[in-house]
Amino acid sequence: MNAETHRQLAGFIWQICNLLRGPYKRNEYRKVILPLTVLRRFDCLLAPTKSQALVAFKEFKGKPESIIRSKMNAATGYPFYNLSKLEFAPSRKDRNSLLDDPGNLAPNLNSYINGFSPNVRAIMERFAFDQQIAKMADKNLLFNVIKEFTKIDLSFERIDSMQMGYVFEELIRIGAEQSNEEAGEHFTPREVIKLMVNLLLSPEQDLRRSHVVKTIYDPACGTGGMLSVAEQYILKLNNKANPLLYGQDWNDEAWAVCRADMLIKGEEADNIAQGDTFTKDAFARDEQGQKRTFDYMLANPPFGVEWKQQQRYIEHERDSLGYQGRFGAGTPRINDGALLFLQHMIDKMRPPKDGGSRIGIVFNGSPLFTGDAGSGESEIRRWIIENDWLEAVVALPEQLFYNTGISTYIWVLTNHKEKHRKGKVQLIDARNHWVQMEKSLGNKRRRIGDPTDNKPKDPDYLSDITSLHGQFQEKGKDTRWVLFDKDGKIVSVTNVASTNDAPRDQTWKQLVVNKVFDNEDFGYHKITIERPLRLNFHATAERIERLETETAFKNLAGSTRKDEAARLIDIAAGEKRQQQIRELLAAFAKRHHEMIKDRKLFLQALKPIDSELGTHLSSAELKAVVSALGERDETAEICRNREGLPEPDPNLRDTENVPLKESIQAYFEREVLPHVPDAWIDHSKTKVGYEIPLNRHFYRYEPPRELALIEDEIKALEEDIMRLLKEVTA
Numbered sequence: 154m155n156a157e158t159h160r161q162l163a164g165f166i167w168q169i170c171n172l173l174r175g176p177y178k179r180n181e182y183r184k185v186i187l188p189l190t191v192l193r194r195f196d197c198l199l200a201p202t203k204s205q206a207l208v209a210f211k212e213f214k215g216k217p218e219s220i221i222r223s224k225m226n227a228a229t230g231y232p233f234y235n236l237s238k239l240e241f242a243p244s245r246k247d248r249n250s251l252l253d254d255p256g257n258l259a260p261n262l263n264s265y266i267n268g269f270s271p272n273v274r275a276i277m278e279r280f281a282f283d284q285q286i287a288k289m290a291d292k293n294l295l296f297n298v299i300k301e302f303t304k305i306d307l308s309f310e311r312i313d314s315m316q317m318g319y320v321f322e323e324l325i326r327i328g329a330e331q332s333n334e335e336a337g338e339h340f341t342p343r344e345v346i347k348l349m350v351n352l353l354l355s356p357e358q359d360l361r362r363s364h365v366v367k368t369i370y371d372p373a374c375g376t377g378g379m380l381s382v383a384e385q386y387i388l389k390l391n392n393k394a395n396p397l398l399y400g401q402d403w404n405d406e407a408w409a410v411c412r413a414d415m416l417i418k419g420e421e422a423d424n425i426a427q428g429d430t431f432t433k434d435a436f437a438r439d440e441q442g443q444k445r446t447f448d449y450m451l452a453n454p455p456f457g458v459e460w461k462q463q464q465r466y467i468e469h470e471r472d473s474l475g476y477q478g479r480f481g482a483g484t485p486r487i488n489d490g491a492l493l494f495l496q497h498m499i500d501k502m503r504p505p506k507d508g509g510s511r512i513g514i515v516f517n518g519s520p521l522f523t524g525d526a527g528s529g530e531s532e533i534r535r536w537i538i539e540n541d542w543l544e545a546v547v548a549l550p551e552q553l554f555y556n557t558g559i560s561t562y563i564w565v566l567t568n569h570k571e572k573h574r575k576g577k578v579q580l581i582d583a584r585n586h587w588v589q590m591e592k593s594l595g596n597k598r599r600r601i602g603d604p605t606d607n608k609p610k611d612p613d614y615l616s617d618i619t620s621l622h623g624q625f626q627e628k629g630k631d632t633r634w635v636l637f638d639k640d641g642k643i644v645s646v647t648n649v650a651s652t653n654d655a656p657r658d659q660t661w662k663q664l665v666v667n668k669v670f671d672n673e674d675f676g677y678h679k680i681t682i683e684r685p686l687r688l689n690f691h692a693t694a695e696r697i698e699r700l701e702t703e704t705a706f707k708n709l710a711g712s713t714r715k716d717e718a719a720r721l722i723d724i725a726a727g728e729k730r731q732q733q734i735r736e737l738l739a740a741f742a743k744r745h746h747e748m749i750k751d752r753k754l755f756l757q758a759l760k761p762i763d764s765e766l767g768t769h770l771s772s773a774e775l776k777a778v779v780s781a782l783g784e785r786d787e788t789a790e791i792c793r794n795r796e797g798l799p800e801p802d803p804n805l806r807d808t809e810n811v812p813l814k815e816s817i818q819a820y821f822e823r824e825v826l827p828h829v830p831d832a833w834i835d836h837s838k839t840k841v842g843y844e845i846p847l848n849r850h851f852y853r854y855e856p857p858r859e860l861a862l863i864e865d866e867i868k869a870l871e872e873d874i875m876r877l878l879k880e881v882t883a
Contacts, residue, residue, distance in 0.1 A: 159316065160607070163323035166190060169301045176292040183328030184406075185289070188280040189302050190324060191413040192266070194317060195233060195273060196241045197308040202229045203240065203248060210236050222270065233416060237268025241303045251299055258299065259290040272412075272422060279409035279427070315388075318381065318418040325376045325410055329555060330594045341375070341453040341515065342553055344601040344615060345563075346382045349451055349513040351619040352547065352565050354386055357511070366395045370447040372430045372454075372497055374400030377411035379451040399447065401426040401435050430497060431463045431490075446503040446510065452494055453515040456557060460490035467493065482536035483529035485520075492520050492533050495564070499542065502568050509569025518560050518848075521546070526679035526810075526842025534843040538578070538672050542566045545579040545622055548847055550587035555595040560584075562847070565622075574625065578675065581621050582666045582851040585635055585646050586614035612645065621667045631667035636660070668850055675845050676813035680821070681838040683801035685791040685831055688783040690755040692742035696782045700738065703777035706731065737768045738778065750789040752779070791831075801835070810842070 170182040177185070199206070209228040213221050225234040239261055244250045251261055263286060266277050277283075289295035307317065326343065359365060369383045380398040387396045398420060402408045408427040415422040426435030436445045460467065464487065471480040479500040485492045495514055502510035524530030537543050547563040554561065570577075587599040588611055602614035621631055636644040637660050644659060700706050709730050712723035740762050749755045759778075763770055770778065785804065792800045811820045817834070825832055 159319040159323055162312070163320050163327065166305060166320075166324060167327050169298060172294055172297050172301065173289075176288065176294065179331045182331055183324075184280070184282075185285050185298065186324060187321075187328060187410055187413070188277060188282040188285070189298070190307075190321060191273075191276065191417065193241060193302045193305060194307045194321075194417055195235070195269070197306065197311075198231055199229055199233075199235055200240065200242060200308070203235070206234055207236070207238065225270065231419070232422070233270045233273050235265070235268045235270070235273075237265045239265040239268070241299070250303075252296070252303065255296050258295050259286050262286055262295070262299070272416070276409045276413050276416070279405040279412075281405070314417065314419040318414060321414050321417050322378065322381055325378070325414070329376070341378055342555070342597065342600065343378070343382070344603050344606065345453075345515065345549065345553060345561075346379050346451075347603065347606075348547075348549075348601060348615055348618060349379065349515070349563055350383045350386045351615070352545070352563060352622050353449055353451065353511050353513040354383065354390075355619055355623060356571065359508075360387055360394065361391050363391075363393050364395060365391065365393075366397065367449065368397045368399065368447040369449045369451070370399040370436065370498075370501065371451050372401055372494055373452045374402045374411050374425065375404070375407045375453070377414050377425070379453070380411075381414065383449060383451060397421070397424070399424045399436055401428060401430050403427070403429050429463065431460070431493060432466045434497075436501070446501050446507075448503065448508070448510055450498045450501065450510065450512045451514070452498065454491045454494040456491065456517045456559070456561075457489050457519070458491075459488045460493060461487055463490075483532035485524070485529045485533065489519055489523075491516055492530060495520075495537075495566075496533065499537070499566070505569045509567060512564075512566040514564050514566075516562050516564060517557075518562065520564075521562065522844040522846055526677070526840040528842075531842045531844065534845065535676070535841060537566065538675055538843055540568075541570060541576060541672060542568055543578050543672075544570060544574060545581060546845060546847055547581040547618065547622070548584050548851075550584050550599050550601065552596060552598040553587070553600065555597045558596040558598070576672055578670050578672060578845075579622065579625060580668050580670065580845075580847050580850055581618065582664075582847070583614070583618045583621075585633070585664070585666075586618055588612070588614070612647075614646065617646075624667075625669065631665070632663050633666045635662050635664050637662060664853060665851060670850075671814075673813045676841060676843050677810040678813065678817055679840045679842050680809050680811055680817055681835045682807045682809060682821075682825055682829075682832050683799075683835050684805040684829055685799035686802040687786055687789040687791055688752050688779075689748050689750045689786040689789045690752070690779075690782045691748040691784075692738060692745060692782055696784075697735075697738050697742065700734070700777060700781040703781055705773040705777040706734070706781075709774075733766070733768050734770070734774060734778070737763060737766055737770070738782075740766060750786060752783070752790070752792045755779075755782075799831075799833075813841070 167182075167186060170177075170179075170186060173182055173185060206225060206228045209224055210221070213224045216224075225236075226232055228234070238248050239251055240248050241251055242248075244253055251258060251265060254261060263283060266282070267274065269277070286295065289298060312320065354360065360367070367387060369380055371377070371379050374380060377398075377400060380400055384396045384398060387394045398415065400411060402411065402425075405427070408425065412422045412425040415425055428435060439445045467480055467484060470478045471484055475481040479497050480493065482496065495512070498512050498514065502512070520530065520534075524534075543564065544567050545563075545565040547565070549561045549563065551560055552558040583601075586601055588602045588608075590598055590600055600608075601618070602608070602611040604611045604613055605615075617633075624631065634647050636646075638644055708727075710724055710727035712720040712727070714720045714723060741759060744762065745758055749758065756779075785802070794800055809820070809825065811817050817839070821834055
């Protein structure tokens, strides 16, 4: 059965949705089609051994559950069984058809489902299929829907496990496209997955070894698309290989779909766990109690989802385990937990001596640059890059995903880089490698060109991006020729310079799409530039009035006591103290009419009056007076501390990001001192930060269009408008 036949069978199954129209919305069809496809497949697989299985159950009834499960699995030849005498097929000697009793079809179908082994029942429970049975029965749909599924032959003789997997994945894809935004969180476009798998697996040399065993893990597996494509890639390369799939997801329906897919393909469904990856890591330890690691890991975690519910657990692990746990490098801001998934995956990398691991993960732009030096995001990037784990970042076209049109990026990481990649990071700009879709699916209006996906006319952009990654132009730059129309929209991309002139109103441009950087190129020192505080002092009525707004002064007339009498005493004493300070400043104003441009001289002038009146200002009160009477003045003398060093002016404080490869002092002398000669660096505040400004590295300056051309276009438009108006009024 080829790919086209898979699609035809999936399409035939999906046509049953026509019966659901009205009571069901399009985005709800999958709630019926997917679980019924699972049931019908299992029904067909178990049919040949159903009689023997029922006999075996009578023999072992009453035995421990583990014995019954073992014997029943042996009787059926599958890791599941059904003890009900009901089935989809027409009635026979020892079995009854679900269709024989239309009036009791709903309870009979529930009874049939309850007859399955616990692993299948768990899937149906997470599908919440009993609710759909009740709804279809209430709307008089159930009999006709079951009747249509009975006509479909999903036996092993008709379609083997791998082929059935393809059909089921096609149904999942159709369901996701029908659901658009709702399912987008759990379904990644096929071409994005294929590209990720290509980037992850194409450099691997040992996949062709006979009977090679490779483990593949997705901590946010959704419906399992990434796991399936990775498995298909390996088996296509080497049909003797043994890929082992593992995944976890918190969403009940997505988990049920993925686990059902594993059972349908005859694989280890117990390797698909349900639950929160952060608080309930299902793969922390293996069967021997050792730390679980994987060869390959892929994920498309939700974009911009907060982790507040898991915050306590994650921060406890961070603080108590440090780098012995998953989050020792730090945690991102609470409203986007995507980087937590990457840290979780890094924690599961095999040691390099055991072959290491490779990771592919889809992010939005936030993990590339969000967070200043010292922030959680920056520290996580620093940890990754300084450990030389980041191999490449690929910028994808916009509008690829069902539930968002934003820019997305694939990160590729490994802890066993090839020799020529050590200390390097590759950036690939594939934002122009897209084809317009004939029909939008939610926010998905574009796809990455892939002629192997039943799109023979597509340019092979998927292979081109994979090739860019594999070529790794360390010293040079890879370019592509891009054809733009008159509005600047992309017509096509090619890696060969066109020998033909561009069609009218179109232009060929050569763009850089691949660059290689040293790890240090993404790091910087964030330095704090200080400038001295300069104040003048003048006891004018306006400045003295400002004292009333100073917190320390206002608090004098307050009280924190609960006893009312004591509180009134405090307030009265405070108001008296305020009046003493007012009198002090009034006395100062009478003796010093001139402006004083030196804080030291101002304090020297204030001190004798303070002593004379017996005010004896406290340090907090003196600070309030200085704040009220002082104003910043570039012509004033520098304010100095007791050691004679300049005090910094917080209002003039600035920061600069200095590339790691550059001397801080040299940068300071070149970029800062010529403009502010009195500045200095506060080295105690210097921090190291990391960011990956991919878009900036591929920025292409476009000069503005010539004014004459714009004027000509405006004139032409005006003439067209006048002509149309004349036609209307004629």
